[in-house]
Structures are given as C-alpha cells and as structure tokens.
Amino acid sequence: MRSLLRPFLIALLLLAAIVAPIGQGNYITYVLTSWLIFSIASMGLNLTLGYAGQISLAQASFMAIGAYTTALLTLAGWHWMAALVPALLLCFVIGLVLGYPALRVKGHFLAFVTLAFNTLVFLVLRNEDWLTGGNYGLVGMPRPDFGFFSTMKQHNFYYFTLAITIVAAAIMWWIVRSPWGRAFKALRENPIRAESLGVDTRRITLLAFAIGSAYGGLAGALVTPLVQFIEPGSFAVAHSFRILLMVVVGGAGFFFGPFLGAGVVILLPEMLRFTEGYYLIIYAALVILMLVFTPKGLIGVWDLLRNRLFGKAQIRADVKQEPTLK
Amino acid sequence: MSQFLQVLLSGLATGSIYALVAIGFTLVWQAAQTVNFAQGEFVMVPAFFVLVGMHVLGFPLALAVGFALLASIVVLGFVFKKLIVEPILPSGGISLIIATMALGILLRESVKEFYGAEAQPFPPLFPTDPIHVFGAVVSMQDLLNLVISLGVVILLTLFLNRTRTGRSMQAAAQNPAVAEILGVDVKRMIMYAFLINAALAALASFLITPVYLAKFSNGETLGLVAFIAAIVGGFNQIRGALVGGLLIGVLDNFVATYITAEYRAALPLILLIVIILLRPQGIMGTSEGRAV
Amino acid sequence: MTAPILSIRNISKSFGGIHAVRDVSFDVHQGEILGLIGPNGSGKSTLFNSILGQLPPDNGTVEVKGTPVTGMRASKLNRLGVGRTFQQLSVFPQMTVLENIIVAGQEHKGTLTSRLFGPPDAGLTAAADQMIEFFRLTHLRDTPAGSLSFGQQKLVDVAMAFMAGPDLVLLDEPAGGVNLTMLAHLKERLIAYNAEHGTTFVVIEHNMEFVMSLCTRIVVLAEGAIIAEGTPAEIRANQTVIDAYLGG
Numbered sequence: 001m002r003s004l005l006r007p008f009l010i011a012l013l014l015l016a017a018i019v020a021p022i023g024q025g026n027y028i029t030y031v032l033t034s035w036l037i038f039s040i041a042s043m044g045l046n047l048t049l050g051y052a053g054q055i056s057l058a059q060a061s062f063m064a065i066g067a068y069t070t071a072l073l074t075l076a077g078w079h080w081m082a083a084l085v086p087a088l089l090l091c092f093v094i095g096l097v098l099g100y101p102a103l104r105v106k107g108h109f110l111a112f113v114t115l116a117f118n119t120l121v122f123l124v125l126r127n128e129d130w131l132t133g134g135n136y137g138l139v140g141m142p143r144p145d146f147g148f149f150s151t152m153k154q155h156n157f158y159y160f161t162l163a164i165t166i167v168a169a170a171i172m173w174w175i176v177r178s179p180w181g182r183a184f185k186a187l188r189e190n191p192i193r194a195e196s197l198g199v200d201t202r203r204i205t206l207l208a209f210a211i212g213s214a215y216g217g218l219a220g221a222l223v224t225p226l227v228q229f230i231e232p233g234s235f236a237v238a239h240s241f242r243i244l245l246m247v248v249v250g251g252a253g254f255f256f257g258p259f260l261g262a263g264v265v266i267l268l269p270e271m272l273r274f275t276e277g278y279y280l281i282i283y284a285a286l287v288i289l290m291l292v293f294t295p296k297g298l299i300g301v302w303d304l305l306r307n308r309l310f311g312k313a314q315i316r317a318d319v320k321q322e323p324t325l326k
Numbered sequence: 327m328s329q330f331l332q333v334l335l336s337g338l339a340t341g342s343i344y345a346l347v348a349i350g351f352t353l354v355w356q357a358a359q360t361v362n363f364a365q366g367e368f369v370m371v372p373a374f375f376v377l378v379g380m381h382v383l384g385f386p387l388a389l390a391v392g393f394a395l396l397a398s399i400v401v402l403g404f405v406f407k408k409l410i411v412e413p414i415l416p417s418g419g420i421s422l423i424i425a426t427m428a429l430g431i432l433l434r435e436s437v438k439e440f441y442g443a444e445a446q447p448f449p450p451l452f453p454t455d456p457i458h459v460f461g462a463v464v465s466m467q468d469l470l471n472l473v474i475s476l477g478v479v480i481l482l483t484l485f486l487n488r489t490r491t492g493r494s495m496q497a498a499a500q501n502p503a504v505a506e507i508l509g510v511d512v513k514r515m516i517m518y519a520f521l522i523n524a525a526l527a528a529l530a531s532f533l534i535t536p537v538y539l540a541k542f543s544n545g546e547t548l549g550l551v552a553f554i555a556a557i558v559g560g561f562n563q564i565r566g567a568l569v570g571g572l573l574i575g576v577l578d579n580f581v582a583t584y585i586t587a588e589y590r591a592a593l594p595l596i597l598l599i600v601i602i603l604l605r606p607q608g609i610m611g612t613s614e615g616r617a618v
Numbered sequence: 619m620t621a622p623i624l625s626i627r628n629i630s631k632s633f634g635g636i637h638a639v640r641d642v643s644f645d646v647h648q649g650e651i652l653g654l655i656g657p658n659g660s661g662k663s664t665l666f667n668s669i670l671g672q673l674p675p676d677n678g679t680v681e682v683k684g685t686p687v688t689g690m691r692a693s694k695l696n697r698l699g700v701g702r703t704f705q706q707l708s709v710f711p712q713m714t715v716l717e718n719i720i721v722a723g724q725e726h727k728g729t730l731t732s733r734l735f736g737p738p739d740a741g742l743t744a745a746a747d748q749m750i751e752f753f754r755l756t757h758l759r760d761t762p763a764g765s766l767s768f769g770q771q772k773l774v775d776v777a778m779a780f781m782a783g784p785d786l787v788l789l790d791e792p793a794g795g796v797n798l799t800m801l802a803h804l805k806e807r808l809i810a811y812n813a814e815h816g817t818t819f820v821v822i823e824h825n826m827e828f829v830m831s832l833c834t835r836i837v838v839l840a841e842g843a844i845i846a847e848g849t850p851a852e853i854r855a856n857q858t859v860i861d862a863y864l865g866g
Contacts, residue, residue, distance in 0.1 A: 049420075101599070101602060104602065108419060112557070115550070116550070116598045117595075117599070119591070119592075119595055123588075123591055127588045238431075248420070248421075277439050278435075281436055284428040284431040288428050291425045291428075
C-alpha cells in the first residue's frame with residue numbers, strides 16, 4: 001500500500017504541474033514558474049539544512065551569483081545552456097568556501113556568518129557598477145531558444161522550467177538515496193559518531209554547502225530569463241529568509257517539502273493580495289503562529305492528522321523532527 | 327589631526343550606542359540562549375512610541391519618552407518573552423531564528439503601514455550646538471550620548487555585580503539548575519534579562535534616532551551591528567560587548583571617512599567573518615558559553 | 619608470536635601537573651579480548667582517548683598494525699580497521715535501526731566519488747540485516763533508533779562498530795546503564811562475534827563481573843600506571859589489585 005502511494009502521488013503532482021498553466025493567463029503562469037524556481041532553490045537549502053543540519057541564510061546570494069553569471073554571459077552572446085555550466089560551477093566553488101565557517105561554528109553563529117556573506121554579495125552587486133550595473137541592474141537578457149522550441153512565450157518558458165525542475169529533483173533524489181544522503185543525515189544527527197564510523201564529516205559538510213549552493217545557482221540562472229531584468233534588491237537577505245521559510249514550512253529534511261513550502265510562501269502573498277499593504281504583516285504573524293503551534297512545518301500537521309485518522313503510523317525516519325541547534 | 331579627533335569622538339559616540347544594543351543582546355543570550363534577529367527593530371520601534379506619545383496622545387517630550395520606555399519594556403520585553411520566546415524555545419534554535427526574523431518583519435511593516443514610510447523628524451534630547459575640543463568640532467549631542475551610554479553601562483555592571491538581584495541573574499544565566507537549588511527564581515531572572523534588554527534598546531533608540539531620523543527601516547543594519555559587536559566582544563561578557571560596540575563605531579567612522587564610503591557597510595561583516603574564523607571566542611571572550 | 623595489532627609504548631600524559639598516565643606500555647594481540655580496568659581516576663579514559671588519537675600523549679607512541687595513530691582523525695582510524703563504541707548513547711536517533719547500521723558499513727571502503735556513483739546499496743542492506751539478526755534486533759529493524767530502550771541502543775551502537783569489519787574494536791563502558799538480561803545478551807554476542815571473526819576487543823569497564831567473564835586478559839591501572847596484568851583468575855587473586863580497589 002505504502003509502496004504504491006508514493007509513485008501515485010508523484011504522478012499526480014507531475015500531472016498537476018503539467019495541466020496547471022493550461023488556460024491561465026501570463027501572470028498566473030509567471031507565478032507558477034517562480035514556484036518551480038523557488039522549489040529548486042529551497043531543494044538546495046533543504047539538502048544543506050534539512051538533511052545535513054547546517055543552517056544557511058545565504059541561499060539568495062547564490063541565486064544572485066547564478067543569475068548575474070548567466071545574465072552577463074547570455075548578454076555576451078552565449079546560449080543559456082552554455083552559460084549555465086560556469087554559473088553552476090561558480091556557485092559550487094563559492095558554496096564550498098562558505099562551508100568552511102561551518103567547520104568551526106554552528107547554529108546562530110553560522111546563521112550570522114552566512115547572513116553576513118549574503119549582505120556582502122549584495123554590496124558588491126550594488127557597488128560594482130562596471131560589472132553588475134549597480135542599482136540599475138541588468139536588462140534585456142534573451143530567453144533560451146532551442147530552434148524547434150522557443151521559450152519566448154510564457155507557457156513555453158514554464159514547461160522549460162518544469163523540465164529543468166524535474167531533472168534537478170531527480171538528481172537530488174539520487175543524491176539523498178545514495179550513501180551520501182545517509183552520510184548527510186548522520187552528520188546532522190551525531191557528527192562525532194559519524195566521524196568515528198568513517199564519515200569524513202569535514203568533506204561532507206563542505207559538500208552539503210556546495211551542492212545546496214549549486215541548486216541556488218540553478219534557480220538564479222532561471223530567474224534571469226524569466227524576468228529579463230535583475231537588480232541587487234531581488235537577492236537581499238530578506239529573500240534568503242524566504243527560502244529558509246519555504247524549507248521549514250514544507251518540513252526540513254522531507255524530500256517533497258520544498259515544493260510544498262515554496263508553494264505556500266509564494267502563493268500566500270498572492271492570496272493575501274486583497275489585504276493590500278498589510279500582507280507582509282499578516283504573513284509574518286502567520287509564520288510566528290505556525291512556529292508556536294506546529295514547529296515541524298506543514299508536514300507536521302499532516303503527521304498529526306494521519307496519526308489521528310489512521311492510528312499511529314510508523315514514524316518516518318526521513319522526516320527530521322526539527323534540526324535542533326543547541 | 328583635528329579631523330582625526332572629530333572622527334574618533336563621533337565614532338565613539340555611535341559606538342557607545344551600539345554597545346547598549348549589544349549588551350542587551352548578550353544578556354538575553356546568556357539568560358535564554360535566544361539570539362534575537364529582531365534586535366535592530368527593537369531599537370527602531372521605541373522612537374515611534376515617542377512620536378505616538380507626542381503626536382497622538384499629546385504628551386510633552388519628557389513624558390512621551392517615559393511613556394515610550396514603559397511601552398518598550400512591556401511590548402519588547404514582557405510580551406516578546408511570553409508570546410514568542412517561551413513557546414518556541416523548546417523546538418530549537420532554527421525555529422527561534424525564523425520566529426525572531428519574522429518578528430522583525432512584523433515590526434518593520436507595521437510601523438511602515440501604520441505610521442508611514444517616510445523618515446520622521448525626531449526631537450533631539452540634547453542641544454546639538456557644536457563645541458570645540460582641542461581644535462575638533464564635536465556636537466554636544468555626541469558627547470552627551472557617549473557620557474550617558476557609558477554611565478548606563480557602568481550602572482548596569484554595578485547592578486549585576488553588587489546587588490542581590492543582579493548576582494541572582496548571573497547565577498541563573500551561568501547555571502540555571504544550581505541557581506534553582508540555591509533558591510533563585512530562575513524564570514523571573516530570565517524575564518528581568520528580557521526587560522533590561524528592552525530598556526537598553528529603548529535608550530539606544532532615544533539617543534540614536536535624532537541623528538538618523540525615525541524610519542521604519544532603521545533596524546536593518548543596527549541588529550547586525552549589535553550582533554557583531556557582541557561577537558567581537560566574546561558574547562558572554564558585558565565588557566566585551568562594550569568594547570565591541572565602541573570598536574565598530576570607531577572603525578566604521580574611519581573607514582567611511584578615509585577609505586571607502588561605498589563599502590562602509592561591508593566592514594563589520596568582514597570583521598564578523600574574520601573573527602568567527604580566527605578567534606571564535608571573541609577578542610575578549612573565553613571559550614565557554616559558545617554554542618559549537 | 620605475530621606482531622601485535624595494538625602496541626602502546628611509554629605513554630605519558632599530564633594535565634597541569636597531574637600525571638594522568640605515567641609511562642604505560644602494553645601490547646594487544648589478534649583475537650584477544652582485553653579488559654582495561656582501574657578505580658576512578660586511574661587514567662583509563664585518558665589512555666583510551668590517546669589510543670583513539672583524540673588526545674595526543676605528552677610522550678610515547680600508539681601504533682595500530684604498525685601505523686602510528688597519534689592525532690589521527692577518527693574517520694581515518696576507522697578506515698584503518700579500528701571501530702569504537704561510546705559511553706553515552708551514540709546512535710542517529712531519527713534514522714531507523716537499519717539505516718544506522720547501513721551508514722556504519724558504507725564508509726570504510728571506496729572513495730567519496732565511488733559512493734555517489736556506485737550502486738546505492740552494494741549489498742549493504744543484506745549485510746546490515748545479517749548484523750541486525752546477529753544482535754536479535756530484527757523486530758526493531760525499521761524503528762527510529764532514538765525510540766529504542768537504552769540497552770537496545772547500546773546493542774545498535776556495538777553493531778555499528780562491527781559493520782566495517784574492523785580488526786580492533788574499542789568498547790567504552792559497554793555495560794554502563796544496561797539491565798542484567800540485556801547485559802548477558804550483549805556479553806554472549808560479543809564472545810560469539812570474537813569467536814566467529816577473530817576480532818580483537820579492548821574493553822574499558824567498571825562492572826567487574828562483566829569484565830571477568832568476558833575478557834581473556836586484563837590490564838589494571840591505578841594512579842596512571844599499570845599495577846597488574848594477567849588472566850581474570852590471576853587478577854582476582856592479585857593482592858595489589860585488591861588493595862588498589864579497596865582504596866589502599
């Protein structure tokens with residue numbers, strides 16, 4: 001029964017993703033595309049935080065690095081697919097470097113170091129006009145054209161993003177199912193024991209950052225052709241916070257959590273649009289309420305419901321209850 | 327030379343205000359392992375309480391300041407502790423990081439929505455006349471800010487070390503289990519830390535807002551600077567937070583004046599990263615009390 | 619006689635003037651179950667941590683199969699064929715018992731790359747199931763390890779130490795806090811494992827009964843130095859040991 005449930009849900013989700021934009025206007029399709037893009041970014045953070053237990057408040061800065069790299073290269077005439085390679089590599093390497101502080105400090109200290117890094121990236125983007133266009137940002141990046149399939153239309157771009165999301169999710173699935181995935185979880189749950197069992201916790205920590213950051217870079221590389229205008233403000237610390245929120249709302253350490261979390265965090269403002277200026281206030285209040293009542297995120301609500309409806313189901317080992325820092 | 331002195335003194339004045347915020351931060355950390363990511367907003371909000379007191383309730387300035395101090399202690403101290411920290415603390419650090427960040431957004435957006443997005447003039451508490459010290463031109467305001475902040479830090483240190491309540495607070499922070507056995511009301515001591523933090527933030531707000539004007543976004547950098555000051559100073563000592571605050575205030579001013587204004591905001595960030603990597607226990611700190 | 623699997627030569631360690639370990643030397647041979655006992659503060663733990671490379675001694679060397687291990691990272695030591703268990707509970711609480719044991723068996727061979735690109739299982743599940751069966755934990759296979767009883771978690775901890783097929787396993791107070799039934803089970807399994815695989819054990823323990831009935835040879839430390847060495851029967855009869863324990 002359980003073994004059938006998962007493929008069925010995946011098929012259902014895929015089907016929903018395929019039919020979702022049909023008959024919808026450009027704006028809704030645009031919102032759906034950002035949902036996919038932020039799902040990728042939070043999938044990366046979910047690896048770093050949810051699986052490996054290392055907090056990062058710098059995911060938006062990797063989106064920035066991915067976005068600016070692809071923007072500069074596509075403006076210089078590269079094809080998007082070609083520009084993607086250096087963008088991902090750059091994020092991977094910088095992510096690796098950002099992992100070094102995590103070897104020394106954890107918890108709040110790591111949160112602040114990564115936050116400081118995000119702010120530094122923001123400052124560089126704003127101040128180095130010659131490269132990044134400063135406050136005005138970069139405009140006019142082309143969308144990828146595959147000859148037979150142009151992504152100029154909003155719907156086509158959505159399907160293009162969907163295809164990339166599926167590939168990214170499949171690779172993530174493969175990583176977390178491989179011995180690496182177990183090593184990440186072991187690092188999260190008991191680094192000293194993990195090290196004594198032969199897990200090279202230093203390398204695994206760095207890899208958790210590097211891979212998570214590369215996913216951030218991929219998301220950023222997709223932002224560039226989607227909005228065709230990027231500026232530093234889109235990658236400030238507040239956006240890292242949003243991505244962190246997506247991971248936690250969806251349930252950290254749960255494979256499908258990022259899709260759920262990104263959906264809620266992106267759609268909520270749309271649904272609260274009628275409240276006009278108050279939406280951020282309501283939104284922040286909802287986050288606090290959620291943390292007070294269901295600290296495990298929405299997956300926690302689901303577990304509660306399931307236990308109530310079907311009796312106490314077997315506890316899933318891959319659902320992290322809550323990465324505790326202290 | 328006179329410019330140097332000028333830059334130094336105004337750096338010390340700003341730095342002493344940073345130190346107030348950093349000390350509050352440290353107290354709350356010691357008492358309840360809570361890192362308050364909304365600390366900057368805690369400094370932004372009290373100024374608006376003063377404005378509400380003056381313009382809505384029609385109080386004179388002195389009364390409005392008293393009202394704001396009281397309101398800050400209740401809202402940013404008592405309510406914050408009871409409604410946010412207490413229920414969320416058991417579910418771990420990450421939840422609390424997110425909750426306090428959300429609180430920061432809540433405060434910022436509420437002020438923007440209910441009071442306005444434009445910077446509001448804020449009455450100076452002291453005369454702003456320039457005075458001359460060894461050829462440097464310094465404002466009276468800067469000097470008084472420095473004197474008052476340092477005075478408050480000294481009073482606070484005396485309170486913590488010389489009074490029964492202060493020593494109980496320290497005991498509760500260092501070893502709650504033992505303190506409880508010795509008859510210290512640990513819960514109450516933790517609450518005191520939150521109340522003192524709110525009062526310090528309010529004081530910092532009253533001193534710094536006349537310089538920057540009252541604006542909903544004032545907290546954005548202040549919180550980070552306070553954290554960095556706390557970490558530079560070692561995070562578990564008032565002395566450390568004071569030194570950290572002064573250091574950042576002075577460095578910031580020097581960098582802005584002599585090196586680069588564009589990257590002045592980068593300096594504390596780089597300082598933070600370097601210190602965490604090279605000397606995680608802080609310049610003045612001991613390695614205890616560090617969450618690693 | 620074959621070369622010793624673990625060779626401890628002239629180890630000394632002091633902490634601020636207090637000599638925790640003073641010039642200790644002994645060898646451990648393939649297949650032995652060596653007990654390391656002594657009253658509180660006799661330097662057992664310091665010595666144990668020196669063997670594990672975590673606490674560099676002031677003087678002397680520790681060699682495992684001829685390789686010096688001082689200051690070696692725990693993960694490298696594991697790949698050298700040294701397993702260990704912990705005094706306090708040391709499982710991965712939110713992973714199932716099966717996952718706990720699989721992760722313990724995946725790291726000692728291959729490289730990072732081969733672990734990512736190789737087959738995700740590579741016989742690990744089967745090996746882990748065998749180990750679970752060996753410790754009679756089959757009914758708990760898919761339970762999160764954190765929800766097991768203290769004694770059951772100790773068994774998982776030991777099973778994890780065995781998964782990499784080590785030549786030498788250091789057991790840090792395996793009997794601490796474990797109830798009698800579970801303790802008998804643990805002892806019986808350790809002896810069975812030793813007989814089956816010829817794995818060498820070094821056991822630090824307070825529980826005399828447990829050590830006497832488990833070990834083939836015992837080294838007694840007091841005030842940082844070896845005061846006796848011999849079979850359980852010899853140690854039982856040794857007057858110096860009795861005096862040391864009675865607080866002489």
